[in-house]
Amino acid sequence: MAPQIAQSERRTSVDDVFDYLHEQIVTLGLKPGDKISEAEIAKEFGVSRQPVRDAFSRLANLDLLLIRPQRATEVKRFSMREIEKSRFVRAAIETEVLRRAAANCDKMGAARLNAELILQEAAAEAKDFEQFGKLDYNFHKTLCDIAMADYAFDVILEEKAKVDRLCMLGMDKEQRMPVLIDDHRDIAEAITAHNADGAIEVGLKHLSRLDDTIARITATNANYFERPG
Template identity: 70%
Template sequence: MAMSTPIKERRTSADDVFDYLHEEIATMRLRPGDKISEADLAARFGISRQPVRDAFSRLATHDLLLIRPQRATEVKRFSKREIEKSRFVRTAIEREVLRRASEKCDAQGAARLDDSLKAQEQAIQKDDVELFGSLDYEFHKILCGIAGADYAFDVILTEKAKVDRLCILGLSKENNMPGLVEDHRNIAEAVKAHQPIKAIEHGMFHLSRLDETIERIAITNANYFDAPVP
């Protein structure tokens, strides 16, 4: 019986435009409210406008672009209501993940947490904000794995992505990385010691760090946020 060979998924021009814009928006090189030209991007990539429209549509689905008929497409501004909703969902998920991780953590899980913390320290030494952001994701993914709830990371990933631009802005402007690593270390130590109450306590403090950043950015860069609904 002949064995079939997996066919690699074919990339399209729309994929290239999507990846480029997603990176530009996620890293805050494109800021909330910035206008994006369909024609300019088509010329930049040497393609027709249709793939650009497709990429725009996908980014709008990810809540990163605002597409308005007959008006310029722009990078989506932050919504305080959506941020609050996202934080509520993530808090509930993280509590259960930390509880389960604290019960199930074994030597292998502890080693993975230690390796993650070392990598985060190295990112701080290099002052590499983007690398640290990736390692932050990885740390929470490891916790979900230890908890035996890999699927929980899918939810965390979705909710975290909604505030990541604020995280990047906060990290780059306020040098918050050392404090975040300290939070991660406290969480890891509690998980390794099978102390769910302490792990959850440290985890909730970790999530609350962004609150002050959000309020500060809302004051210093009010134009990054949607206008309040009257």
């Protein structure tokens, strides 16, 4: 049942529906292949079908919904091609970000990275998975800031969002956080030492953490992926 969300002058019913469905999809409350009804969502939120249709369109633009005329709308299945494309783009962008960050990092940049790590460790200790996810994004944004390429974070943000659902299906959250923190710490140490090659090596390893997840999901839940051809 959709939550009763108080409307405000700044928010629209489209925003409310979008935010609710987006959260459900990225946290796997709605799984790849699940069908959702425009009429049912409209009824749950007490709105007309137009704002729901607009929210569906926004989610489709994020590659999270598959809208098919005269057929049920469904949560988008994973596409291996899109995953590979996303990782290719991120690897290219983040390699350059890490190279520039290593060249530009000063005492202030090193202090920012250290502060980010302290916050991540606190979130892991508290088992605050949601906060850790936000801090993970903040760490990559900080790297872009140090690299003097804040615009690169827009690309990283878009591509990272495409695989967040896969990450949710990955290793146990309590196990995953320490592994990511270790990666982040190694990246920060390399950046602070102006070791671009070392930072890039760890950064690419960080991106490859998804490989085991993909292999496991294709073996246990092949229906979560689009069929080739």
